[in-house]
Amino acid sequence: MLLCTVRDCREPLVREERRLVCARGHSFDVARSxxxxxxxxxDRRSRQPGDSKEAVAARRRLHDAGVTAPLLRAIAERxxxxxxxxxxxxGCGDGFYLGNLTAESGCSAYGVDIxxxxxxxAARRYSSVAWIVANADRFLPFPDGTFSRVITITARMNPAEFRRVLAxxxxxxxxxPAPDDLLELRGVGRDRVPRTVADFAPYFTLAGQSRASTTADLDADQVRDLLLSIYRPSQERVPTAMSVTFSLDLLQFQPAL
Ligand SMILES: C[S@@+](CC[C@H](N)C(=O)[O-])C[C@H]1O[C@@H](n2cnc3c(N)ncnc32)[C@H](O)[C@@H]1O
Ligand SMILES: [Zn+2]
Structure with a gap:
């Protein structure tokens, strides 16, 4: 079930033909897709917040090329x-992870991205998931305890709301991203785990931790896609074929209270 996001309304939204409506008469159109x-x-900072159409298309081409398949497998296992x-x-992006996890497991699923x-x-490709445009850093438009799982893949961190919507x-x-993620492009990065665990500590305790890594041989076009979508360097960089490491630290949390 979805809740109305107009100011503090939060009434349940009921589906009518091509729109959702709350008891106070606020309504939201269902897009063609x-x-x-x-x-x-x-709840938006710019007219077109979040990833651009070009960045989304570039990320999808990389996912479709199989570059992130080992990461999907690790996430499915966890x-x-x-x-x-x-x-x-x-922060589901083009829906690659959630769309595949849903198809494999038969779970019911909501993907939120700004x-x-x-x-x-995401909606054009994975029709069995409910896809919502919303700001995941603010109010998540779901009743308390709706979900048995919340996932966030290099995306949003909203500990209080994640706890509220989780059973x-x-x-x-x-x-x-693990320190060796995109190592060949940006050198060794920082370890984000301690800070992430601390940020979630008021609501969650760490129940498991692992790393998923893969190395892919990318051609120049794929490196261009990477620069467009995942790694945006401050200086212009000419894409050339190279081997690139993709690496995630996977943190599994359970509610603290
Ligand atoms: C690095 S991408 C990761 C996408 C996807 N999880 C994946 O791994 O393919 C981060 C995503 O967060 C989205 N995003 C940024 N700010 C957001 C916000 N406040 N609420 C929801 N999504 C947001 C972007 O549009 C983008 O799709
Ligand atoms: Zn309303």
Missing amino acids: GYVNLLQPQ TQLSSADAVLDA STAAIDA REGRLLVAV
Whole structure:
């Protein structure tokens, strides 16, 4: 079930033909591709927030080339989803991870992203997931305890809201770039795990930690896609074929209270 995002309304939204309506009469159109835009003007910082259409298309080409398949496998192993699960992906992008996890497990799923281009791309490809444009750093438009799993893959961190929408027995999976992620492009990065665990500590305790890594031989076009979508260097960089490491630290959390 979705909740109304107009100011503090939070009434349940009921589906009518091509729109969702709350008891106070606030209404949201269902897009042609099937997603719903619940983003309110005060919840966006720019006219087109989040990833651009070009960045979404570039990321999708990399996912489609199989570059991130080993990361998907690791995430599927850690989440162990079944058809009984209800999953939220906060900052789902083009829907690659959630779309595949849903197809494999038969779980019910909601993907939230602030980018209309990302959600439109996700909705066009993965029709069994409910795709929502919303700001995952603010109010998540779901009742308390809706989900058995929340996942966030190099995306949003909203500990209080993740806890609220998770059931007491629910689990949270947070994937952050590991220090060796994109090593060949940016050198060794910082270890984000301690800070992430500290940020989630008021609501969650760490129940497991692992690293998923893969190295891919990318041609120049794929390196260009990488520069467009995942790694945006401050100086212009000419893409050339190279081998690139993709590496995630996977943190599994359980509710602290
Ligand atoms: C690095 S991408 C990761 C996308 C996807 N999880 C993946 O791994 O393919 C981060 C995503 O977060 C989205 N995003 C940025 N700010 C957001 C916000 N406040 N609420 C929801 N999504 C947001 C971007 O549009 C983008 O799709
Ligand atoms: Zn309303």
